[in-house]
Amino acid sequence: MRVVLSTYGSRGDVEPLVGLAVRVRELGAEVRVCAPPDEDFARRLSDADVPLMPVGRSARALTTGAPSSSSLPRRAAELIADQFDVVTAAAGGCDVLVATGMMPAAAGALSVAEKLGIRSVSVTFQQLTLPSPHRPPLAYPGRPFPPEATDNRALWEWDAQSIDALFGAALNTHRAANGLPPVDNVRDYVVGDRPWLATDPVLDPWLEPADLDVVQTGAWILPDERPLPADLVAFLDAGTPPVFVGFGSMPLHDSEDAARAAVEAVRALGRRTVVARGWAGLALLDDRDDCFAVGEVNQQALFGRVAAVVHHGGAGTTTTAARAGAPQVVVAQAADQPYWAGRVAELGIGAAHDGPTLTTESLAAALTTALTDETRARAAAVAGTIRTDGATVAAELLLDAIGRERPPVPA
Numbered sequence: 001m002r003v004v005l006s007t008y009g010s011r012g013d014v015e016p017l018v019g020l021a022v023r024v025r026e027l028g029a030e031v032r033v034c035a036p037p038d039e040d041f042a043r044r045l046s047d048a049d050v051p052l053m054p055v056g057r058s059a060r061a062l063t064t065g066a067p068s069s070s071s072l073p074r075r076a077a078e079l080i081a082d083q084f085d086v087v088t089a090a091a092g093g094c095d096v097l098v099a100t101g102m103m104p105a106a107a108g109a110l111s112v113a114e115k116l117g118i119r120s121v122s123v124t125f126q127q128l129t130l131p132s133p134h135r136p137p138l139a140y141p142g143r144p145f146p147p148e149a150t151d152n153r154a155l156w157e158w159d160a161q162s163i164d165a166l167f168g169a170a171l172n173t174h175r176a177a178n179g180l181p182p183v184d185n186v187r188d189y190v191v192g193d194r195p196w197l198a199t200d201p202v203l204d205p206w207l208e209p210a211d212l213d214v215v216q217t218g219a220w221i222l223p224d225e226r227p228l229p230a231d232l233v234a235f236l237d238a239g240t241p242p243v244f245v246g247f248g249s250m251p252l253h254d255s256e257d258a259a260r261a262a263v264e265a266v267r268a269l270g271r272r273t274v275v276a277r278g279w280a281g282l283a284l285l286d287d288r289d290d291c292f293a294v295g296e297v298n299q300q301a302l303f304g305r306v307a308a309v310v311h312h313g314g315a316g317t318t319t320t321a322a323r324a325g326a327p328q329v330v331v332a333q334a335a336d337q338p339y340w341a342g343r344v345a346e347l348g349i350g351a352a353h354d355g356p357t358l359t360t361e362s363l364a365a366a367l368t369t370a371l372t373d374e375t376r377a378r379a380a381a382v383a384g385t386i387r388t389d390g391a392t393v394a395a396e397l398l399l400d401a402i403g404r405e406r407p408p409v410p411a
Helices: 009-026 039-047 059-064 071-093 101-117 150-177 186-191 230-237 257-270 297-303 315-325 336-345 362-370 373-381 390-405
Strands: 002-006 029-036 052-054 096-099 118-126 244-245 273-276 291-294 308-311 329-330 351-352
Touching: 002 009, 002 071, 002 101, 002 244, 009 029, 009 039, 009 315, 029 039, 029 071, 039 052, 039 315, 052 071, 071 101, 071 150, 071 315, 096 101, 096 390, 101 118, 101 150, 101 186, 101 297, 101 373, 118 390, 150 186, 230 291, 230 297, 244 257, 257 273, 273 373, 308 315, 315 329, 315 336, 315 373, 329 362, 336 351
Parallel strands: 002 029, 002 096, 029 052, 096 118, 244 273, 244 308, 273 291, 308 329, 329 351
Antiparallel strands: none
16 A cells, blocks of 8 residues: 655644654555655654655745745645646555645645545644634635624635635646646635544544534654753753743744843743754854753653743644643744644643743743643643544554455455
8 A cells, every 4th residue: 555645834744744654654555755845854754764755845945935925826826836746746556645734735735636536635733724613714814804704604704715816726727737627615625524633632622513524633743762962961961940942943033032032031030941943043142051052853852851841832842742741831923823822821731922022021921820830730630631642543544444445355
């Protein structure tokens, strides 16, 4: 059996596929991943011995380039064209294609599966793109919701119209060129009738009833066996547990100010700091020995040794910190991150920072909540409820479905 996993997006869109790919391979299937060509993605997949088929240009360059909302249709057309080019070559002869990542990229990958006549599964790593009467959708940049619209179902209709306006023409142009009929609702085409939600049900409960038959597998996390760097271990051993500060794949408008505010806030509380450079390029303020900077590192191991985790609120980082039992402060920047900030606060495992811009005072206030004994105890309790088998569950579902569809072998 052959499986192709396709995505385009940030580290949070690629990392879960590493976990799924390894579990699929353990069950005896051949697997490859189509993803952006960024060096850190390629290295992570190589470490797991998973073949990468590079798609398009660097996701980091696209994200940090601060593109305008008016460029979304043009960028969507590029992403869709890349999917038809690369995924078609990767998926020839495969049994199933798993599509996730940015909406136009997923639409392109699913169209390739349709063209090739193979089974496909649509997956999301946060539920906010799945229509539900219980909450409104996310608004796309440059396309705010009408102020008079408050009914969730009406907002989801507006959401579908926005997605069609942004991505519909590009998708249908490429579908026509490949002999496929047009799609009249891009969002519903991507979501499908039975989407998979690869998130933890404690952190991200899917509420019924809704109009979708959602399969929630649990988060796809591969145990990270990499040792922490020796100099980082020495720093951790030299004093009390530090506060981790990092914003993952998010660019920041002023990373120098953010780093300064973060370090000064942690120092004001008498704590040490581990600063993750990330795509924002955070750096140390000075050469004092109470701060340590890291690049790519095993966060599963590191978060088990910190007093708290200050981060942007990506689904992966939120889940990793929750599994480690580390109190969190979520400084949400965009997209689904305010949702994760709200979930952290609702569960009592940390605090939601007030807005995306850090000040020394605002972060110190949020950290004061996160560093209480009550929050730490609650974080430890929730850590024991987080599922660890999500990637295995998904791999088994995937291969079981392939097996059911294959004709029996003649005796």
